[in-house]
Amino acid sequence: MTGFSRNWLSICAAIGVALGASAAQAQEKFTLRFNHVLGPKEPFHQGFVEWAKAVEARTKGGLKMDVFHSAQLGVEEDIIEQIRQGANIGQNTDSARLGNYVPGIAVVNGPYFVETLDEVAAIAKAPTMVKWQDELAAKHGLKVVCFDWVQGYRHFFTNKPVRNPQDLAGLRIRTPPAPIWQQSIKALGAAPVAMAFGEMYPGLQQKAIDGVELVYNNIPGGRFYEVLSHVSETAHIMLVNFQVISSKFYDSLPKEYQTALVEECQKAGRATSEQIMALEQKVKADLIKRGMTVTDNVDKAAFRKAGDAAYDVLNIGDAKRALHKEIGKQ
Template identity: 75%
Template sequence: MKNLAVITCAALGLWALDCSNVWAQTPKTFTLKFNHVLGPKEPYHDGFLKWAKAVEQRTNGGLKIDVFHSAQLGLEEDIIEQIRQGANIGQNTDAARMGNYVPGIAVMNGPYFVETLEEVAKLRKAPTVAKWQEELAAKFGLKVVSFNWVQGYRHFFTNKPIKTPDDLKGLRIRTPPAPIWQESIRALGAVPVAMAFGEMYPGLQQRAIDGVELVYNNIPGGRFYEVLKVANETRHIMLINFEVVSAKWFDSLPKEYQDALVEEADRAGEETSRQILRLEAEVEQQLKSRGMTINKDVDLAAFRKAGDKAFEVMKITDAKSAVHKEIGK
């Protein structure tokens, strides 16, 4: 309709009249290119596609999200820097990486910080967490759209049973390249090795690492059952993910588009998180059928105690205590 109106104005020689309002009647459209490192068969990918569909429908096509799996747009750290510069790119990330900018927020990726979806929900109303998000946007250009995405419990996947932190001594365990993650794995007894997600399988084949710490749903997608024998249920991190976009880009959106982006992300995140936790038992059975041993004989009390050191080393024990007080943990 807009193009027809413009052509009509031109044909009738009515540019002397105010035909500029023809342009204003058609709202500007926006596109977000959203990147994540997981494969196309992961529950998260399906969740992101549902988020994209809901946003596009709610905005009548005014805001479209193109989802890219398997880090197709690039490495997470590189994407985050592009986001900071104002690019219309989004990234599925975590508090550990956000802690590189606002140190306190890294507590959300520390050992046993939260252990239920109900506790995660309470974080959304915690004043300290809200303050950290405001600082990320104002000082570093990173707008947290949602952190209502929980990828499940992270466990140690190795080639021998792990019962206590002492059993991890000397084992090289892959971790993402973020300080809280490195210190968490070190506190729990292992030697952390920073490595990109896509490098883990060849790293295990070549014995550059002795194991990984991941959520159950990562294992079938990455075929890690081919190179690892034991799933040790340490549940050491309930993995909260952040969906992050450029604060500058977000501020350029109409208010109704901002609301759609945030609200639909939270809705899709909660649905996906609950689905993932329901699927864990099913994935366990899949891994058993493929020859893996599920080790539930883990001293969780010993791991919880050991994990406290990570917060001390990172000097964020006070931040942890403040948030726990706010959520009643």
């Protein structure tokens, strides 16, 4: 064989390897279906869409996110179980539900636990929180992508003013079906009723519940102003949301895709949270025009004191104190 022939064969072999590698890379595409319970007009939905666009652009189409609003893929608890089994699905959830797997993490959705966006950012780096997230991934298959998503402050929406815990006595208030939610609302003075997000409006119409505890921005989308007349600004929970996916699916992604998913989640989350906080006053003014009465002279000191009981009942008081110490919150 001539030198030319040998060189030509070597070139062809190299081209073949390169083409094979390119083909393999071209086939390495991933899809993440992301589910949330909120409506398409909610700020979070648009935030998730922006997150998806940023991830797809950054990975040049290698990781595509399809966002599903209004629980189109299923109810939250069912989706979380699918995620744990390794499905390529994501879910907007909260620490209350994650507390079913790692009890301590539920403190984030406890009464008056965090009260500013900066405190939320601080707990993300706290050693205790990092340990809990590692445990969620390793033992329960739930990878927390980020939790920079804050929906605002939860207040009580009812048909009577609520100024102190005693005013909630006897009121059936809808809240999610997780221990920290149930115990928090009970500690604050009401009778908690577990009910899916989409069942609240008919539940209020049929008098199955007397009120809800939600953030301002939930009210227009759900048209709750049609069945509720009062909002009492207790700000009893700053609603921090966690974006979770399967740890198995996350581990299957190339490193650069993992980085893109996390960093773009953080960017979109902070931007959306700031937008929501700014939007609350506009929504509040609109609800007043629609006939709702705002009670802002609530006894927050009494609510704070009452809310501490939730941490004690669930034996997570030590977890609360540990995180507060790590972020310097008194």
